[in-house]
Amino acid sequence: MLTRLISGDRPRSIVLTIILLAILIGLALAPFLFPGIRSLETAARICIFIVLVASYDLMLGYGGIVSFAHTMFFGMGAYGVALASVHMGRGFDALIVGTLAGAVAAAVLALLIGLFSLRVRAIFFAMITLAVASAVAVLVSQLSSLTGGEDGLNYQIPRALTPAFKFADGRLFDVSLNGKLLNYYLVFFSALILFLLLLRIVNSPFGRVLQAIRENDFRAEAIGYRVVYYRTAATCISAAVAAIAGSLFAIWLRYVGPDTTLSFEIMIDILLMVVIGGMGTMYGAVIGAAVFIIAQNYLQELMAVAASATAKVPVLPLFFDPDRWLLWLGVLFVLSVYFFPTGIVGRLRQGR
């Protein structure tokens, strides 16, 4: 049963299993284990980025397709929910319509880009996605009457998903039972289902064809697979899932803006998460997203502690100044890529 749920794709390493279970339990019980607004924000962000990174891994790690438009698809889902909520008024129907519209639009755009450029060469596809993504980002910030421009959009989501809504009196383990909690579990379970769905897709006949194409596209074609169709299909699925992740993000944040959903920085974050976690493993997305986002959010604190602990030592506190957190994040990445060229998951599976 459990094996079926994970599509027979076992972690194949005891350490990896433990880490994955720890992340799963940590996220499932985040509101109770780590009370506080900030930790819940972090947990929700991890859930959403697991889906986003896993969908990118379907393309890059399984299909061998390099795309720079993943945040564009993410943003399409987010703006779908935002625009639907602004124009249809607050309500679950707006969320559903917005999510579906965003996912369909993302898949259609991916189809167009794919059919147009994937038949030529993989590098051409990468360039096209870069161009289209930049164009869309500019468009979104310019069309301020529709998209709110650089300021983005604020909108209301159904009351049942906001802190103002109390679905039960009292508190459970000192956590108030409000709509925010419901909202978190909406994000968590949606992310879990989407991740399991992606895990199934990569272990399906289709997933095997993608792996074959990544291994040797020339031969895949020669044994009878139209490589361009498979690559395009993978791109469309990946885009639709990324858009749904974007919708979840929009529902969670109650705000969309170019910086939070479309920026190129997020694209680079996604790439780093895939590489750190381990390409072509799906589980790498879970670990990559968790490690990266926790580091992004808590490295500064950790450094403040280190700085005060070393306050009496000359020079050292300068290195641990919380303002230099980005430097250390960079060092961490360089080290992790150097020591784990196949990602954390790849490393753990080798060391089995």
Add this chain to the structure above:
Amino acid sequence: MADAILETSDLTVRFGGHVAVDHVSCAFRAGELTAIVGPNGAGKTTYFNLISGQIRASAGRVFLNRHEITRMPVAERTHRGIGRAFQLTNLFPNLTVLENVRLVIQAQRHRGFRLFSMADSDSAISDAAAAVLKRVRLDALAAQKVSELSHGNQRKLEVALLIALDPLVYMFDEPTAGMSVDDAPVVLDLIAELKADSRRAILLVEHKMDVIRSLADRIVVLHNGALAADGPPAEVMASDVVQEAYLGRDLADV
């Protein structure tokens, strides 16, 4: 030539000013094994590439069962019955031996776009793949990664993929290149077995004269991209021009 499965008519390809395959017209019948010989650079592999579609023809046409396939994409030709093995081993190195064969059968049965079932849950495909592996004596290595196989076993797997395709036209490009004396007979026996099936045509690019002598029903000689001789082995080998120009040196090598 009523029973020609595969036919090329005036097939030509130019790379810049160089004519690699020059107006080659040739028909291949079912139940016949044709050895294609010629010195290096004669255009044998290029001729193969034109038939299986990796290279597009500059002029001329290719027919499979009288249907023109000259402009068809590679995968489409494969579905119609062209089965091509490659000179340099050309497999999926990080997948298992079984998975390599499974992928071929899955392609033949058009199951590639199944998204939500498990890849290894289709027992009909897995069984068929296992049967093919047994035929090429690789069943003991089914769970191995291809990159961990010896060169000889990789060549066998190359043949296995072709058998799994079950094509109308088998195209072997030096199937025993670099194989040990122990492994080569396994592959040659397999080709001899395939030959027994009278519904298929087999094309074989080969340098080794003993292989040609034991397997070929017919020899086609290419020289500078053009058809230089075509006929029964004894006749072609005996012809003075061919003997001196192409086969003499190969005979000395054997």
